[in-house]
Amino acid sequence: MIGAAVVALSLAAKAPPSPGQFLAVDAHRRRVTVTLIASYDGTNGGFNFDGYSRELMWTVPRGWTVRVTCRNRGPLRHSCAVVSGAGSSRPAFRGAATPQPEVGLEAGRTATFTFRAGTTGVYRFASLVPGQELARMWDVLKITSGGKPSVVDLRAK
Numbered sequence: 769m770i771g772a773a774v775v776a777l778s779l780a781a782k783a784p785p786s787p788g789q790f791l792a793v794d795a796h797r798r799r800v801t802v803t804l805i806a807s808y809d810g811t812n813g814g815f816n817f818d819g820y821s822r823e824l825m826w827t828v829p830r831g832w833t834v835r836v837t838c839r840n841r842g843p844l845r846h847s848c849a850v851v852s853g854a855g856s857s858r859p860a861f862r863g864a865a866t867p868q869p870e871v872g873l874e875a876g877r878t879a880t881f882t883f884r885a886g887t888t889g890v891y892r893f894a895s896l897v898p899g900q901e902l903a904r905m906w907d908v909l910k911i912t913s914g915g916k917p918s919v920v921d922l923r924a925k
Contacts, residue, residue: 785808785818785819787818787820787824787919787920787921788919790802790803790804790805790818790919791803791826791917791918791919793916793917795916797833798829798831798832798833799832799833799834799835800828800832800833800834800835800917801834801835801836801837802826802834802835802836802837802893802919803818803836803837803839804817804818804836804837804838804839804848804893805817805818805819805839805841806838806839806840806841806842806846806847806848806873806895806905807840807841807842807843807844807846808841812903812904812905813903814842814843814844815895815900815903815904815905816905817848817893817895817905817906817907818907820907820921821904821905821906821907822904822906822907822908822922823907823921823922823923824907824908824919824920824921824922825907825908825909825910825919825920825922826893826907826908826909826910826917826918826919827909827910827911827912827915827916827917827918827919827920828885828909828910828911828912828917829885829911829912829913829914829915829916829917830885830886830887830888830911830912830913830914831884831885831886832884832885832917833882833883833884833885834850834864834882834883834884834885835880835881835882836848836850836864836880836881836882836883836893837878837879837880838866838873838878838879838880838881839877839878840872840873840874840875840876840877840878841875841876842875843875844872844875844897845871845872845873845874845875845897846872846873846895846897846900846905847865847866847868847869847870847871847872847873847895847896847897848865848866848869848879848881848893848894848895849864849865849866849869849893849894849895849896850864850865850883850891850892850893850894850909851891851892851894851896852889852890852891852892854901855901855902857869857870857896859883860887860891861883861884861885861886861887862883863881863882863883864881864883865881865896866879866881867879869895869896869897870896870897870898871897872895872896872897885911887911888911888912888913889910889911890908890909890910890911891908891909891910891911892906892907892908892909893906893907893908893909894906908922
């Protein structure tokens with residue numbers, strides 16, 4: 769019994785992965801690759817991207833090309849899309865969602881999509897499978913007029 773409690777405590781205390789490992793930047797080509805792993809772990813009941821739930825802020829300069837790799841690591845269907853506003857079921861940019869985002873990817877599946885960050889503003893990476901955005905399965909995407917691509921843990925600010 770004591771061994772199980774120690775294991776449970778060590779799992780609960782496990783720090784989330786470094787958000788930087790999910791971002792690759794090609795400044796010469798003005799391209800960024802974002803990896804979103806849906807249901808990375810049990811954080812927020814599995815409704816998370818990369819082990820975070822509404823805690824990451826991705827920043828991309830306007831005009832850059834964004835390639836997103838969306839992997840579903842969990843047992844439920846999940847999707848990845850860029851949306852503006854809470855509860856929006858339409859991608860904010862042409863091509864900014866996995867196929868059939870309201871149906872989602874089956875467990876173990878991966879899909880990619882690419883879009884141009886054409887308008888400055890604050891958006892979200894969200895799962896559009898019904899109920900999942902309400903379960904806080906989203907992170908912030910900020911498109912800026914300049915600067916460098918980055919990803920930060922908002923809890924660290």
